[in-house]
Amino acid sequence: MEIHVLRLGHRLPRDERITTHVALVSRAFGAGEITYSGQHDSSLESSVSGIVNNWGGTFRISYNKNFVSVLKEYKKKGFTVIHLTMYAIPLPEIERKIKMKKKVLVVVGAERVPKEVYELADFNIAVTSQPHSEVAALAIVLDRLQKGKELERGFDKKFRGKIKLRPNERGKSIEKTA
């Protein structure tokens, strides 16, 4: 499954770390790419690129002010658009319909998401009907889309980074290559 992520409404300085977490979860959980809208943020881009450079993989981050055109573009390319919002139908009731898709765009919003997004989405999905975190909602959906495979030891091989961790029960085993 090809998974891309769209982060809406990035605000500075408020969302600096949250959007970084959204991007790093996307990468660690196997998404290929994140696009963000809202305010442009070079420091976000360079911290994500820094992680990719050290920890490996081909994850990309890019900015696009016009999220509606991003959504339409993805739909044209055959991606199923999944918008995460606590107002929507609970994930377990929709899971089965999205698991078989080949290409998925997961959309995570900030404070207020325009109505257009609810309408352009193929599925609006709630990860609980309580307020919590777009970082958590994204992680849960990426986990379900991939049936937990992203958590397995073998999944880590795809990154081939300069830094690699060797799972350790009580401490830290870090391998670094120049």
Add this chain to the structure above:
Amino acid sequence: MEIHVLRLGHRLPRDERITTHVALVSRAFGAGEITYSGQHDSSLESSVSGIVNNWGGTFRISYNKNFVSVLKEYKKKGFTVIHLTMYAIPLPEIERKIKMKKKVLVVVGAERVPKEVYELADFNIAVTSQPHSEVAALAIVLDRLQKGKELERGFDKKFRGKIKLRPNERGKSIEKTA
């Protein structure tokens, strides 16, 4: 299963929103309580209490500078201590051992976690071996501990808040009681 959360090393202003997300994920995913250490933060406490007041439930937040004593206290009370760290053994390899526990304390760290935590924990667990987000790691572990039940429509009933959402496919249905 009774689940409590311990957040280590809260730093101001850096962790303001991340720790808020950690607390709200704990609540929304069914934990009963969060304790945080690091810097004391009244604004964190009041924003979490504000959510509980409006959205319901009995979730509590409290501060304790001495996280080692918190850990020891929980162990004495029969809680299994699970520490989340990317350095540890992947979750799928340990999942089976933690699912049957009755009382669990999930520990999430900030930048640098003292060695003592790795040693006091009953299990150190990695939610991927890549850097991403303690918010995501926490959500995934709470999801696994409860076998996804926290995402189901029925789970929401336990909150009985002044604000309640009625799952809606394309918009927002909000019920408010005074």
